[in-house]
Amino acid sequence: MVAARKLAARKEPRQERSKDTVGSILRATARILTRDGYEGATTNRIAEVAGVSVGSLYQYFPNKDAIVAALIDAHCEEMFEVFRRELVAVAGAGLEVATRAVVSAQIEAHKLNPRLHRVFLEQLPKVGMLKRFHEINRRSELLVRTYLEARRDEMRPANLDLAAFLLVTTVEAVTHAAVIDQTERLDDPDFITEVTALCVRYLAKG
C-alpha cells in the first residue's frame, strides 16, 4: 500500500540561486506539460529542461506530485483572481451588465493558459489534484451568492444557494468547453450574449 506522501516543500530556498532553481523547475514543468502532456513530465526530464540536476529538484519538492500541485495552485489562484476582481468591480452594476462582465472574465481566465488548463483537467490521473479546482468553484459560488443576496428582491429563485451553484457550474462548463474544445464558438459574437441570457433569464423575475 502506497501511503499518501506529504506535498509540502522539503526545504525552503534561502539564497537567491536556490529561488532561481525552484523557479526554473516550475517553469520547466509547465512547459513540458503544455508541450508534451503529462506523459512527458518525468522527473529526469523536468530537471534536464530546467537545467538542474534531479537531486536539486528533490531538495525543494518531496516528490513529483508536489511540483504539479504547486503549479495547479498557482494556476487556480490566477484564474480565480480574474473572476473575483471582475465580480467585485461590477458588484454595483445591474444584473445584465454584471453577468455579461463576469462571463467575459471567465473566458479570459480560461485563456490565461488553455493548454496547461487542459492538461490539469484531462490528463492528471490523481484524484487529489481535481479537488483544488472544485475548491475554486466553491469559493466562486460563495462570491456569487453574496451578490445575489444583496439583490434578493430582484431575484426569482428562492434558493440562492442552489442558484449560485447552478450558475457557477454552468458558466464554468460552457466557457471551458468553448475555450478548450470549441474555440470557434468564441468567434460567434452571440456567444457571450447567449450565455448571459442563459443566466439572466434564469435569475430575473417574470
Place this chain on the structure above:
Amino acid sequence: MVAARKLAARKEPRQERSKDTVGSILRATARILTRDGYEGATTNRIAEVAGVSVGSLYQYFPNKDAIVAALIDAHCEEMFEVFRRELVAVAGAGLEVATRAVVSAQIEAHKLNPRLHRVFLEQLPKVGMLKRFHEINRRSELLVRTYLEARRDEMRPANLDLAAFLLVTTVEAVTHAAVIDQTERLDDPDFITEVTALCVRYLAKG
C-alpha cells in the same frame, strides 16, 4: 518514441469459453476501477481478479488501454441510450414537460455507475479516452437541436445550434456535479425544477 498503438481487439473470441474470458476481463477491470481507481488497474491485477492469465488477456486485447476503451464505449453507449430514449419518448410533449423529463433522464444516466463514471472522467491520463465522452455530447446536441427546430416558432434563440450546445453542456455539467460530487443536491426536490427552469426560461420567448 512510443507510437500510438492499435486499440482494436487482437483476436475475435470464437468459442464460448473465450467469450467468457473476455467478459471476465471486462468485469474485473470495471470492478477494480470502481474499487481502487486507475492506479490499481495493472494488467497482472486485472488477470488475477478475472481468474485468467495475463497471456489470455493479451490474446483479446492488444494493450491495457484497449480494455479501458472497451469499457468506456459500453458505458457511454448505455448513458446515451437512456438520454436518447427519453428524448424520443417526450418529443411530442411541451417544452417544460419534455425538458423536465430529459433532465431526470440525465440524472438517471449518471446514476447507472457513478463510481466508474468518475474514474473515467477524473483519473484517466489519456486524452484519447475523453474524446469518447465528447462525441456523446455532440450526438446529444444533434438530437436536442432536432427537437428545438421542430418547435422553432416557440423558441427565442435565433441560433439553435448554439442553443443546443449551451443546453447540453449545461445539463451535463450540472447533473454530473450533482451526482458525482454533491449527492446531497439531489435530495433537494427543487433541484430538477430549477435545472428545468434554467433551460426553459432560456428557450422560451418573453
Place this chain on the structure above:
DNA sequence: GGAATATGCGAGTGTTCGCTCACGTTTACT
C-alpha cells in the same frame, strides 16, 4: 482417432522512472 485450430498459462524480460546518496561547489558569517 488424429490433425488442425483455438484457447489458456505464467514465469520471465526489458524498460521506465521516481528517488537517494555520497560527494563537490558556492555562499554566509565570524
Place this chain on the structure above:
DNA sequence: AGTAAACGTGAGCGAACACTCGCATATTCC
C-alpha cells in the same frame, strides 16, 4: 582565512509494470 551551512550534482538503485513466448490443454472437424 576558515568554518559551517546552503546549494548543486548525476550515476545508479529498486520497484513497478506492460507485455512476450514457449508450451500445455481443450475444442472442432474430418
